[in-house]
Amino acid sequence: MALTLAGCGSSGGSGAATTDTSPPTAAVQQTTGAGAADASGLTQQEKSAITSAYETFFSGKSDAQTKLGVIEDPDRFAKTINAQSSSGLAESTSVTVSEMSLVSPGRASVVYTILMDDKPVLPDQTGYAVKVDGKWKVSASSFCGLLTLENGGTPPAECAAQGGAPAATSAPAAPTS
Numbered sequence: 338m339a340l341t342l343a344g345c346g347s348s349g350g351s352g353a354a355t356t357d358t359s360p361p362t363a364a365v366q367q368t369t370g371a372g373a374a375d376a377s378g379l380t381q382q383e384k385s386a387i388t389s390a391y392e393t394f395f396s397g398k399s400d401a402q403t404k405l406g407v408i409e410d411p412d413r414f415a416k417t418i419n420a421q422s423s424s425g426l427a428e429s430t431s432v433t434v435s436e437m438s439l440v441s442p443g444r445a446s447v448v449y450t451i452l453m454d455d456k457p458v459l460p461d462q463t464g465y466a467v468k469v470d471g472k473w474k475v476s477a478s479s480f481c482g483l484l485t486l487e488n489g490g491t492p493p494a495e496c497a498a499q500g501g502a503p504a505a506t507s508a509p510a511a512p513t514s
Contacts, residue, residue: 387437
């Protein structure tokens with residue numbers, strides 16, 4: 338797991354409450370036309386934005402500043418992300434997003450798999466994306482969940498200080514070839 342997080346630079350999952358800055362009308366979805374939400378409650382544009390945030394955040398090709406631009410509460414995680422981005426393992430990390438659905442206005446659940454050298458190392462993780470200032474970002478809680486997993490189940494300081502333990506994250510499975 339340490340290798341995975343060192344490679345991805347960060348992820349989140351703190352069970353801490355997230356402040357939703359989007360107006361209540363943002364939850365109203367169109368039912369027809371190009372901007373229509375599907376059964377997930379998200380439009381294709383929102384799905385693309387969420388997928389892009391996750392792919393950017395977990396890409397070994399993204400530098401620390403780029404990762405900080407797609408995570409909620411970047412100041413809270415700057416030290417960790419900067420430290421992890423200098424890992425040589427970072428270059429081989431990527432992510433695939435398999436599912437997502439709107440759970441509340443400005444908050445979507447996301448099922449994703451972290452890959453190293455295109456092999457799954459943390460399959461079917463559940464995280465969240467949050468809308469901050471009109472942009473979808475990887476939630477702080479999702480990153481805290483992965484940091485806590487890496488830390489043997491103990492939330493690191495940047496997560497523990499924000500309201501306790503992260504949301505449950507499944508244990509890593511053995512990589513498949």
